[in-house]
Amino acid sequence: MLASCTTKRNSQMDVAPVEQDQGLMKINSSDCSGDGASCENETNYTDHGKQSNELGHARISVTGGGNFHQLLAEHTIISEAFLSAATYSWFEKEKDLLSSQLSSLKRIWSQPQWQACLKHLCCHGEFRSAVLKIIKIFEEELSKCREETNMLHQPDQISHSTLMSLVSLIIPPLLKLIRFVHALWTDGAVLRFPEELIEARKMKNVDQILRFRGETLEFLDVWPEELEEGLAQWLQLIRESGYNLLGLCATIKGAFSELLDNSSINNAIMENIRSMEIRHLTKLIDLVIVPFIKHCPHNLWVEWMLKLLLPLFDYCGDVLYYSWFSLVHNGQANVPLFFGYICGSEETVSKMENYLLLDLTRKVSKLLGALASQELNQGVYRAGLVLDMNSASHDFKCTPSTSLVGYILLNDCFTRLSMNLFGWWVDGEAAIDSIPFCHSLVQVAVATNNEKLKRFIKDDMLPAIIRRIYDDLPCAVQKTIRKLSPLMNSINCRKATKDLLVLCQEIYKVYIRCQNLEGEDQDTDNIAYWFDDWLTKQKKELCVKASYAIPDEFPATLWNWEFEEEFQRYLPTYLDVLHEVDTTDCQECCCLDSAKIFENLSLEFRSRHGVRSHTDHVVWMISNLLQRKMPGAYSEQRADRISKWTCELIKSKPYIKLSNGWNNAMNRLKENFVINVDTKPDAIDAVNIFYNSILLLWEPQFHPLIREGQMDVLVEIARQLAFAEERKNYEPLEPDSLDFLDHLQPYAELYIYRKKTESGYFTAIEQVQLHKEFDRYLASGVLDGDICKFSSFQHSFLDCFQGLISPKLLYHVITHPLWFCSLESCESCGSICCRT
Template sequence: MQANGEMMSCHQGKGRILMEHNIICQAFLILISYSGIHQYEEILPCLLSLLNKIWTLPDWRNKYFHHESGLTCLFSDGQFLKMVYYLFRFCEVELKRSRIDVLTGLKSCERYILTILPLILPLLLELLQCIHGLSCPSDAYNVKQDEEGSQEKETRALIEGIRESGYKVIGLCASIEGAFPWLLNGSICVALSKYLEPLEFRHLRKLIKHTVIPLIKNCPREFWEEWVDVFLQHLLRHCGNILYQSWFRLLYHGCAGVPPYLFTRDFSGLLQVVALPEQNRALSLLDVAQDIDSMRPTSLFRYLVMNDVFGKLRMSLFGYFVGDAATAKAIPFCRALVCLAVDSKDARLRVFIMDNLLPCLIQRLDDKLPCAIWRLKCELNSSASNVSSDKLNLSATNNVHRDLVVLCQELYTCAYAFWSDRNSCNAETSFEVWLRCQKENFRAKAYSATAKEVPLGNPWHWELEYECERYLSAYIDMLRVLDETDHFAERKFYSMSAVIRNRKIRNLFHKLIKLKPYIKGSDRAYDVVSHLKRTSE
């Protein structure tokens, strides 16, 4: 097919490979623009095969993807970006149409779609990695701008369109039968996991919604290890870290840069999918009351928890139950955690549930308790009432409150079954009495705390002091270990360097106990350590 004169003049001065690429793309787009697309089903794979050969050429990769100048040239070529965007959009639309046909029982997935997907994915993955790299300061690529700035605006819109469509294509591929060993292999895991850290909330939300959730829903069990180890663990831990930092600053400093509400809602949606009932079938009797290391992971949820994929479980993963939308999605995951803690002997899960989940639940359910969680919830509801129906907000809040009470009741049963606090949860104490006692205990702690300032100049919160008190015994145990190590070093080694080092560590821990708050409840761990070093000199 011959290219028109406008197309040829547009490429004057551009590289020959790029010019040939755009001409073939133009021919492809002309074919798919006709209503009778099915008569060209045999031609489309041929054109894409030619494009695929260009994308996999060493000269193409060396010129445009291995150097910043080449990528800048590629992303500054508006014709290239438009061609690629429409190419990915075509693939996305056809996948959606084929998926609808399959669901309605009309026919199987179009054969030509299955033929062209392996041809398109190499460029899609390469471009997604490069687009992710645009957010990385050390690998930032410059996009040429004209005097009016309109070209820059159009370029950024095309890049965002390519990103979103690329995410959707990968997510839609996950629903194709047999796609994982064929299409969705390890190369996609590597591509998606690269440059995750600098991605903005809005980009992570799109990645989770369009790609990660469909992958979780459709990933066969035999591919859990590959996807989890290479990509999902990286994503979950990164999201956990940024949620912790954002929510801590929002709760206790009143600011968080970009508010994490929407991102928390989408991340909770991911957790909800992980804890879907059909994925979390009831354990057999052989699984009950076993050590978690010896239990066979019967669901993706149990596989993730048993293999410590989340790293540190924190309430910031669920937004501290502040937002109703995120809380509603997070509750199934929390209930699954409680269930797993009951079924297993995992002390780590039980500590998280009693030391983190329970206090957060009480603070969220008690509207008379002065705490950062309830205060922030009121502020969020106040702003939400200005943009939506009060009746709908009230209904959603009531539903979430009811579900949280159910979760708390399950936690009460869990506490009675496994923990030593049976004086407050015995068979004769009803759940209502136990919950009232919990609320009264927290109110007593809140109102008895005196206003004060920590040495670093941060405003004091009784929640942090309560957390520090709970972990004080752990500090003392650590000091005892250090004392024993110090004594052993003095007996066995002639060098005093180890003894001096252990004494310094012990002194730092002594000062840490006096300093408060407990480092786990602070987003300024490095400042705390620096302060300790200065005061210990």
């Protein structure tokens, strides 16, 4: 047990009560030395604890829980009373006393002003020391309880009922403290907390914290005494001890239903998880999440698992995706929320960054391995799957009672599965822990016939395995393995390679061999030979791809054969999504609402891409594409309305004439439509087209008296004018390189450019531009005089001219009318020739 501590009082507090407190609380350390403390001493300690507790209650009643100094005094008195009683008495014997003291602490922490004062209290050593010692006492008792579960009950061993009652009192204050400490790393913390707390977030003297053990570089979790920096060390230790206490609570029988509150736990550890520093995130996973996974009863999985795992994997997935991609392809990990919290040389910072990324990957892999344990996935294993797509039951339902892995996978716990989640199996230790999860993933994909999981296994996991086990392949993964070798254990790396080879063979049996021999008898004796032959071919193909020449249109400095291959694998999915968007009615999507978009997806598309909810990444992609399609769809709808209202004005009787006036047409629309025309710009545009383009130009020809016979012509003109006006700003939905991930955009640009060139797109653009220039030239009036001269020729000559002039010459005649005047008919052949 920890010995009780004597703390100094703040000089600003009341002198008389403080002196009395110190007199009561002071304990001679020599009285508690040795193992043979007498019962008399024990009784004295107990009396001392009771007196301190009574004094604490009196102190609270006098101060009334006032300002910061009063709260500090109250907390210190009761904390020391608890530490004294807990240190020098048996828990079981003084259960009521300890419960009373903890209840007093809990009551102090529940006061309204406590949260506001906490940021100042944490800057006082006596407060930090007392809180840490109390948590340490429970941490040690819970550790003993777990270690001695299979032993006979010892006289000084705490009972289950006593432990449950005391731990239930300390957990609420602990969760408040953890929540407070997490808030130090949130945005805006610099403005809300004292500078001392903000500065304590930084990790200094990192060069002395990194140590080599054998051939691997490691980070010292327990800092040497010479590096202890008070508040900074306390922030580190309070998190670790607090996390460990929560994790140990999970091992207590009945803890999830009687001791731990789901909402309180979730709020404390998940509220600011996206602001959490990586070194603390790894502790949270290792000390809290993994024990919760292992010990949570099956009947409470629905209540606990998704609430904990959804935000955790959402954040870890983002961190691992960004950091591993940057490390593998750019050589720098760039761990988020890393810079600014660590001080050291550039080389040391880079090493620490790589270590933290590896450590997070190992802890996430450990969590994945725990999720994939056979005890939590009995349903999948009992299904008797033989890894054969033809024989597996595709009607298998993954529920919490059958498979925890299947349950979280099919409930979109991983918004976007990526090999970065496993760190590309670069680290042997992480790979060994995560491979069981990969096996379970294959099992679930076969059992449920989920297309999304199957595509991930075939298009992402399988190629990644081959890259990882092919040591001589010139790829980014092999380069990264060599770079990080000082941080990894070579024995683990070799074992991971063997395990990955087994996983590769399993995937081959399910998705490659079964498809190649569909409908044929499969000789199981030769499967090993077929696999070796297939794997050899795959390696050769990768070598060929790695040696591809760089396309002439592509910048040589940006070329990466692995990115090109990734783009080609993703392209069919993108084209399918593009087609689905093209057939989707924007009006039915209710302003790009994701739930509405999901409902309007075709069942075939959902099945093909494994889209199970509106939170799927594919739905997000479709939403972005629909946003680009929306202006064009709106333009078409607006043109329809303008055309409809213009036609109504044409047909409206009595017929509207130009002399009737603009307001007359607006009034007519108001009468015929149940709308407020004054707030509809479409109606104004319809009236403008009707007056300025229909009546003004066409009324002399289509007089109201004969308009009835020409009604179809006028209506068609109205439609064409309405659509022509809208088409000026209309942009059709087409592929865009920005729809792809950043590193794939150059390859998407090259693909789109090639397809447009092959289809004659750029030629058509050039022709349209020439037409526009020619129209502008005609509209300028430069040719008006020449046209008049040309029209003076006799019709007989034009009849003769028609059919004799070549298309090329006709072009010159149109563009150069004056040159036409020099043409004459040849007497010998009758063809048109130039007089000059």
